[in-house]
Amino acid sequence: MMTDDGPDPFTNLFEAPAKFARALFAPMAEAAGGNPLSAEDMRHWAEVGTKLQTMWLEYQAEQLADPQALVPWMDPARWMGLAQDWYRQMPLGDPAQQQALWQEGMEVWQQVLAQYGLGAGGQEEARDAADMPRRDRRFADPRWRAHPAYALIHQTYLFLAERVAEMVDRIDGLSDDKREQLRFTTRTMTDAASPANFPLLNPVVMERTLETQGENLVTGMEHLLADLRRGQLSHTDASAFTLGENIAVTPGKVVHETPLYQLIQYTPTTDTVLATPLVIFPPWINRFYILDLNARKSFVRWAVEQGVTVFMVSWKSADASMKDVVWDDYVRAQIDAIDHIRARLDVPAVHAIGYCVAGTTLAGTLAVLHRRGEQDKVRSATFFTAQVDFEKAGELRNFVDDQQLAAIKGLTPEGYLDGRYMAATFNLLRGTDLIWNYVVNNYLLGEDYPAFDLLHWNGDVTNLPAKWHEQYLRDFYRDNRLVEPDALGADGTPIDLGLVETPTYVQAGKEDHIAPAESVWRITDHFAGPLKFVLAGSGHIAGVVNPPGSGKYQYWTNTGSPRTLAEFRDGAQEHPGSWWPDWIEWLREQDPATVAAKGKRKPGGRGDRVIEDAPGRYVAAR
Incomplete structure (x- = not known):
């Protein structure tokens, strides 16, 4: 120059x-x-x-x-x-x-x-x-x-x-x-x-x-070319993991299926279970088994062992047939899953969990149900690192100006966004750890890839419907319209988060760079019902997937009435270890009634027609 x-x-x-x-x-x-x-x-x-x-x-x-x-x-x-x-x-x-x-x-x-x-x-x-x-x-x-x-x-x-x-x-x-x-x-x-x-x-x-x-350079070149051919940076040895064998192994059955999702019901391990079942909505930008990695880390298995009837939604990876799927379709899918569980088990309501983007949608779903007078279908709602107010949404906002949205649109000629682009975006957010560390270790030093289940899940990408992805970036990240009463709607119903009175448990990660704690906190400014906010140690994944047996991290609670996250921190009490026991105690408080774990509480039993064994076909589709 x-x-x-x-x-x-x-x-x-x-x-x-x-x-x-x-x-x-x-x-x-x-x-x-x-x-x-x-x-x-x-x-x-x-x-x-x-x-x-x-x-x-x-x-x-x-x-x-x-x-x-x-x-x-x-x-x-x-x-x-x-x-x-x-x-x-x-x-x-x-x-x-x-x-x-x-x-x-x-x-x-x-x-x-x-x-x-x-x-x-x-x-x-x-x-x-x-x-x-x-x-x-x-x-x-x-x-x-x-x-x-x-x-x-x-x-x-x-x-x-x-x-x-x-x-x-x-x-x-x-x-x-x-x-x-x-x-x-x-x-x-x-x-x-x-x-x-x-x-x-x-x-x-x-x-x-x-x-x-020089043999390290030869091995590194093999790794580099393999990644170039697959169009994605490798973080782990993918051959070390097989769905249903050493990941996503909690026993269960697929009991319901639509073109957008499969519904898995897990087999109980206790004689009695909470009367109100739980449905988990994972983000459709990733595979659901982040909550079922293995027996030691699985939130699903742990919840089943606590006497909860657990259902999991497994979203379909988008293809050309989903080119017209938008926000309304995911809200309708959540309502459909809730209604199917209520009918299947003959119960009036469910507990619901929404993780990340599925939590954003769950907030919209709750608002729709309240506007329709059907709010009693959901007894309680839990949000894992989910945002509804995107003013403080962090570094992902760097990808939502008009130029970026136009560039992304150019990558979706068949109506869906290849999941490898999203993976590259999330890697860029932590480039030193998720890109250059692997360039040095695997391309230059020629080291073998580790067999690490979390990294395998991170690379198991999911395609996204193009219209919905563009709508999400524009209406939520860029324009922050979800928090404007009636600015958005779903399935013909205007959305006002201020109507939501469902008892709510909100978990945020102290070091979360995808859904910053400050951004997650904002849900407290918009919901009208009783709400418990918990700040967990670590980030977007480890802050959620932190089983009690790991002895890792900590979490903070505040029994006062803090108006900001800073006030919450100032008056918070620190607790060692996992927040999961705190959550299950809170969940039991919402409805302590129990029933025998029999009949359709045990999926696939006599007279119960199911589709296939968990984890199902959709999670394996590319």
């Missing part, structure tokens, strides 16, 4: 660490014993290079033979445009800013080099990460400090990333939404630019490459 006065000092500052990359070959030579490569070694390295080249050329030939295989999100032109837009908005051309960066950068270098005694003509290893001006867990390995070149590279990067982030806060004339969007874009780009992500700049990768004589 150039300025009117010649080379841009800002660019020079970025390029300066590259000069030190030449010094990396010195420690490589030392690691190799200082001896020249043998003929056999040279042949091996040549074979590795040939393997890598051949694998890449074969992949390129595949793409040229099938241009439709190219994923739009992987189009380099898209990301170059993003980079150009970002640069135009940043004050990088300000000479005073450039000079200040240059001077401060030199001070950082002096601080780093002083740790090695280079000023006195000597050299010694830095003693500890605390000796460095800046610390970051991506560079926690001692090898990042074992040589001054590596130390200068990663410390310069951290310094620049810090300063560029600060620039966003100093730009004049930006709205709050645009500033937050620029913050997100800046972090995304600086995460991608980390020297940890480049083999020649990463001492851990360089050492592994020497140890394995």
Whole structure:
């Protein structure tokens, strides 16, 4: 990049660490014993290079033979445009800013080099990460400090990333939404630019490459090409898990089915059960078995063991036949499930749980039932990390301006959004942990994928109906219309959340970045009935899936009348461990009556026609 006065000092500052990359070959030579490569070694390295080249050329030939295989999100032109837009908005051309960066950068270098005694003509290893001006867990390995070149590279990067982030806060004339969007874009780009992500700049990768004589790069290339072919970043070994065998294994039967969902009823394990059954509405952007990962983590199994008759909705992954599915259809589906359970068990009401986006819809469903005078169909409602007021909805709001909505619409020619795009979006929200960590470990270091059920679920993507997805982003995230009385409706009925008097239990995650606690709290401003708010430790998933036996995290309650989340925190009582026991106690208070677990309380018994065994077909559909 150039300025009117010649080379841009800002660019020079970025390029300066590259000069030190030449010094990396010195420690490589030392690691190799200082001896020249043998003929056999040279042949091996040549074979590795040939393997890598051949694998890449074969992949390129595949793409040229099938241009439709190219994923739009992987189009380099898209990301170059993003980079150009970002640069135009940043004050990088300000000479005073450039000079200040240059001077401060030199001070950082002096601080780093002083740790090695280079000023006195000597050299010694830095003693500890605390000796460095800046610390970051991506560079926690001692090898990042074992040589001054590596130390200068990663410390310069951290310094620049810090300063560029600060620039966003100093730009004049930006709205709050645009500033937050620029913050997100800046972090995304600086995460991608980390020297940890480049083999020649990463001492851990360089050492592994020497140890394995390049075989790690061959394995990493295999992983990379496999992910490119499937159009999705892998986090785990998918072959390690099979539905119904080691995930989603709680016994039950599919007792009802529509083109949009299957209804699973789980087999009781107690002689008596609560008279009022429970129906769980999981988010349709994910598979339901996050609540039934395995026997130890399963919320479903635990609830059954507490004497609850549990039903689970398993949403169908969208295909072209669902191109006209919208908000109304999901509200109708929730009402249909509630009515089917009431008729099947001959009960007047159900307890209902809504998780994430299904909780948003459950709020609309409750409002519809209240407007129709049918509110008694739901005895109580529980919300897992669900939002109804999207003013404080967090980083996902960065994807809902007109330009983003138009781009998303262009990805849905067949009427549904491929779930891999949503997976990529959620990965971007935590790029260091969910993208670049795996790039380093699996592509550069060539490590095998772990067999981790939670990560497997995270990658088991679900397609979304295009019209509904666009409507959700526009009407809820962007325009926040759900909290405006009668601004939205469903199934011909206007929605006013202020009518909802159903007893409600609301759980939020203290560290949730998808549905921030501040946003979840807002439900307390809109519902009119008795409400208990619980703040759980951890985030969107671990804050929910936290069985009592794990001994992890904690939760907070407040028996007062706090008006804000800050007031709730100030007066909250902390409880160790899982919030699940608190919830089941609350649920029993809503209706303590019990009945024998017989008849249709045991799905698939004599005279009970069912469709198939749990977990059903829909959860396996791609």
